[in-house]
Amino acid sequence: MSRLPFYLIVALLLVAGIAMSVHRHVQFEVPWTPGEQRQVWEIEAQVNFNGNGDPAKVEMALPSTQQGFRVLSEHTASPGYGLTYLEENGTRRALWSVREASGSQQLYYTAQVLVAPQARANVVPSPIPDASVAWEPPYDTAAQAVIDLAWSRSADPATFARQLIRDFSDDHQGENARLLLTQFDRVPLLLRLLDQAQVPAREVSGLMLEDGRRRQTLTSWIQVYDGDDSVLFDPTSGEQGRPDNLLLWENAGQSVLEVQGGSNSHVGFSMISRNQPAAAAVRSQQAKDPDTLLNFSIHSLPLEEQSLFQTILLIPIGALVVVLLRVLVGIKTSGTFMPVLIALAFIQTTLLTGLIGFLLVVAVGLVIRNYLSYLNLLLVARVTTVIITVIAIISLFSVLSFRFGLNAGLQITFFPMIILSWTIERMSILWEEEGPKEVLIQGGGSMLTAVLAYLAMNNPWIRHITFNFLGVQLILMAFILMLGNYTGYRLLELRRFKPVTEDD
Amino acid sequence: MWTSPGQLRAKGIVGMNRRNIRYIGRYNDRRLYPLVDDKLQTKLLAQRHGITSPALIGKVSTQFGVKRIHEMLASHGGFVIKPAKGSGGKGILVIERRDGAHFVKPSGAHLSLGDVERHVSNILSGLYSLGGSPDVALIEALIDFDESFAEYSYEGVPDIRVIVFQGYPVMAMMRLSTAASDGKANLHQGAVGVGIDIASGTAIRGVQFDRARHDHPDTGHELASLQIPKWQTLLQLAANCFEMTSLGYLGTDMVLDRQHGPMLLELNARPGLAIQMANGEGLRSRLDLIERQPQGVAPDERVAFAQHHFARRSELERVAQTAKA
Secondary structure, rough: OHHHHHHHHHHHHHHHHHHHHHHHHHHHOOOOOOOOOOEEEEEEEEEEEEEEEOOOEEEEEEEOOEEEEEEEEEEOOOOOOEEOOOOOOOOEEEEEEEOEEEEEEEEEEEEEEEEEEOOOOOOOOOOOOOOOOOOOOHHHHHHHHEEEEHOOOOOOOOHHHHHHHHHHHOOOOHHHHHHHHHOOOHHHHHHHHHHHOOEEEEEEEEOOOOOOOOOOOEEEEEEEOOOOOOEOOOOOOEEEEEOOEEEEEOOOOOOOEEOOOEEEEEEEEEEEEEEEEEEHHHHHHHHHHOOOOOOOOOOHHHHHHHHHHHHHHHHHHHHHHHHHHHHHHHHOOOOOOOOHHHHHHHHHHHHHHHOOOOOOOOHHHHHHHHHHHHHHHHHHHHHHHHHHHHHHHHHHHHHHHHHHOHHHHHHHHHOOOOHHHHHHHHHHHHHHHHOOHHHHHHHHHHHHHHHHHHHHOOHHHHHEEEHOHHHHHHHHHHHHHHHHOOOOHHHHHHHOHHHHHHOO | OOOOOOHHHHHHOOOOHHHHHHHHHHHHOOOHHHHHHOOOHHHHHHHHHHOOOOOOOEEOOHHHHOHHHHHOOOOOEEEEEEEEEOOOOOOOOOOOEOOOOEOOOOOOOOOOHHHHHHHHHHHHHOOOHHHHHHOOEEEEOOOOOHHHHHHOOOOOOEEEEEEEEEEEEEEEEEOOOOOOOOOOOOHHOOOOOEOOOOOOEEEEEEOOOOEEEOOOOOOEOOOOOOEEHHHHHHHHHHHHHHHHOOEEEEEEEEEEOOOOOOEEEEEEEOOOOOEEEEEEOOHHHHHHHHOOOHHHHHHHHHHHHHHOOOOOHHHHHHHHHHHHH
């Protein structure tokens, strides 16, 4: 009998489980530990303009997920306006429209942006340099001279752009550069020169993120392409590279704000930074991501179902504890998975209240069940009687503890009553047949298992892992399959069989 | 208090996990379990194969039938009521004799007809059966047990458990009930387990509560002289159970009746591991040896093979001799 298929299945489950978990960690930045904090920027853009009583259209560039940042959610507040989101070539824009705008108008857009070092941008195609750049004399010779100088000192588009911007920076300005700057603005001038040198480049607008700043404006940056790679340059200093706190708001060389039917338009930004638990950040980003197969996640369910699943996904952990204790240790329990259900009740009631409540109900139930055995009843009728008795005991304890001001007593109602009744029935039979000692052994084993299962299931880290990484369930399954193949001794057998090894 | 896995392995002790996976899982076809889990089926099967077992007085399968058991029992002084699907000796009620309207247990406790009826009713509703499914109560004739064991047993009937692996009797023990076990022959309840030499049918070693014992705790009779009569027949009977059930790893429970000799009491598809304690030896080496044997060997050859290979000297005699010296 070949065990190969078995090991294949185990290996497959392990690989799939680990791959799924790592994928979730890398792709969705779900952290391995629950305590991790993530920085989230709340950015508000306020568009102001004066309507002149005609139909108005306001188009504004929107930030998208990019290197270092992930857009979690966005909202707009623009009463009376119709709103459309436009998406094209990896750029996003919002279009507000209204039939009649008069007087001062305010439109608000807020975005929550997660600081996410692993986030990747959508690919925006590189611009094609405009070949037909024309200069008037004497600027043509000045431009050509600047280009020639930078060209001779550079090797590729990036170094060329750096040399060029350096020539226009305040310390190194030459004659030609100064002449050109008298006629043109710095950024359009640089782009024109880059175009003329056939270097693909565009202007992009970014927001420097600083906590608590208000009425900020966007800054212009020059993005230079070398093949598919792009480099960002500060147009004034010529510094290369993107600062960590720069959020690119507009990344396709288009305008940031366009207003038709209004005047004096202006967009201002205010922002605050806050830290929130990683799990919450994951939750809000999950709500936004499209439903793909790999994104299959409990987090796409409504919140109420999510909390239900949080408990359901913990059951395999409790079951694993039972398997470990039975297969590796050899503890006897009353009812195989009864301790898991008791442990689930403990999660609701807290451990001490749960333990006291459980012992009280079972003890009183045993006394009553003992009397019932004299009445000579059919089994199902007797167990049903015990169920009603258990409910009565639970109600009584709840009322009593409430009267005495112990709110903890109310939580006793979380116990699975039918399971408790069967436990009482089984314990009672065990008592009659095997004596109180066996009841203590099995009852104690059940309690120990329930407490261990509770400790495992209530561990914040385990809760986080099982809830956020569904792949863990596959790993658990592989592990339990392997345990099911274990032919070694149980821990308690080392004690049980000790006498056999003693007498030689 | 604790021993090491290495020491247990050296002794060839088979643990619960190994028993479940390597022997029960591999050699016992699930489909065949009802043959042994249902004692009624076992009994009928045994009758077909000419294997002696205690006579069936009757069975009760419905709750209204419970009220008629006194008619069924009218002509029987002693009898045994057991659930057809019980396990671990649960739910077995032994009535030794009657005292007027009362039924007397081996312990001397008196039960009324109502108590007996309640017991039968409990059996039918599945109180003692595996998984709590509805069950049938069997009423069997009381075994007229061999007087030669009177000194070795307290109240109950001593029974002999033989583990039959692939048709070979591999290990045997006798279970002697004690006051501690309430007349029941279950080792974990305090019965004395006596390892029996497969070759000769004599006692090798005794244990109670997993600790070595040389005498019966209640009668005080020493165990060294214990010798099972008609041992050969008994082994033959046990070996035949393999053909009867096709179960590869089987526990056969037998009793010795004064008139009928060895009788099959019940079969067990998940025999316990305490037999290793009673024998002071692990099952592993014997099972490994049998696994290397070819299939399709006749029962008497299998018995001869086992008797040849599994012969042991009694530890009890050795103790007695050293005591004398």
